[in-house]
Amino acid sequence: MPEGHSVHRIARQFARNFVGREVAASSPQGRFAEGAALLNGREALAAKAVGKQMFVEFDGDLWLHVHLGLYGAWDFAGEILVDPTIASANGRMGQTNQRGTDLGDRVMDAAGENSLTSIGAPRRTRVHVRMSEQTRGLDDEGEQWPPPVVGQVRLRLLTELTCADLRGPTKCEVQSTDEMLRTIARLGPDPLVGDPEEGEERFTQAVRRKRTAIGLLLMDQSVVSGIGNVYRAELLFRARLNPHTPGKDVPEEVVRGLWRDWVGLLKTGVETGQMMTMDGLDPEDYRKAMASRDDRHWVYHRGLPCRVCGTSIVVEEAAGRKLYWCPSCQA
Structure with a gap:
């Protein structure tokens, strides 16, 4: 999608x-x-x-x-x-x-x-x-x-x-x-629509009052707009956050960090047309990543060990969609 x-x-x-x-x-x-x-x-x-x-x-x-x-x-x-x-x-x-x-x-x-x-x-x-x-x-x-x-x-x-x-x-x-x-009005905040700081407050309050797992909340378009399966997996990995953590148990600073990371990733996606979620790549690796999805994501659709710790990436069903995450880095 x-x-x-x-x-x-x-x-x-x-x-x-x-x-x-x-x-x-x-x-x-x-x-x-x-x-x-x-x-x-x-x-x-x-x-x-x-x-x-x-x-x-x-x-x-x-x-x-x-x-x-x-x-x-x-x-x-x-x-x-x-x-x-x-x-x-x-x-x-x-x-x-x-x-x-x-x-x-x-x-x-x-x-x-x-x-x-x-x-x-x-x-x-x-x-x-x-x-x-x-x-x-x-x-x-x-x-x-x-x-x-x-x-x-x-x-x-x-x-x-x-x-x-x-x-x-x-x-x-x-x-x-x-x-x-x-x-x-039924949609959650979008970083490119309205004031991002107001969006951050709406997002933080919505997440912190729910017992629903954060991995499901990020896909709930009434909580935050625009995040799908790819960005969900990548945002959670970049935050080293277990996707099954209830929203109300995620520390406020981590929730705010998720929003701010989404602000940056969304802008990059609009500019490049690709869901680039890896940072610090040299020019050659960036070229490769822009040409191939497998080279521009940390965990999404990855059938190989974690790029950071070598643990096998877990793939499971979450509300009918595949969820990718590292059980070590995101423990």
Whole structure:
């Protein structure tokens, strides 16, 4: 399932490429035909993410609310302006974010960071070139525009330059402003939404009053927004915290440390597009980690001994999801 960093990246792509433009909306699959009809021909006014939920505002007091869930993904085509605050954001964005990234010819600076993050001006990336009248529906590379519908597209949003196709979401609905605000009110704090210090207080109070295991609380989107299976495992390991510890038994300073670590990891995830959770890597190891998930996590999905102590990583079921942790480092 896409975690918080992926959804923030997608929202920023919508803000860059759809906001301020009239949008044609359709439901090629047919399952969102009524909702698409409500949005069709309206101007997109804003786009934002809160945890794993994305909201796009349209004129007429309408909001598109999307939760990708386990199988959802957005596919972008056309002329895409990449938000300067993120390393790259063209092509497929969604559940595929967990696969390794082909670094290709990307330039990496001395610190191993993707150099696009340091460029202030937008970068124009062509995935498909917009058609001209002379080509009768084909772009100058012979590709059709708008691109043909492939698979079960729940929602297609289209401007003159950019196409976004949504497939397989858990939630896709049109809301009023009041309904959108009620949805957000049910969510826990997100470090990139509102005041992080207020978010820290909300998170700390929510955790410290519950007997639920901290490993479950971190996945509870009413406690904290955006954390999924990967970040849950990595945050707990980085804190050397047993996932079965009741929230109320976790020392306050440790709870606050979890939040502050989440603030940093989320920002890194938005900038790079990867859940980089290992610190202190040299440039070559950073390159490897950015290219391969197995090289950028401490315990998640690790079928090898703990990187720190050599103990076998435990994999168990926790509320229907796999939980990875080291029984020695996190005793």
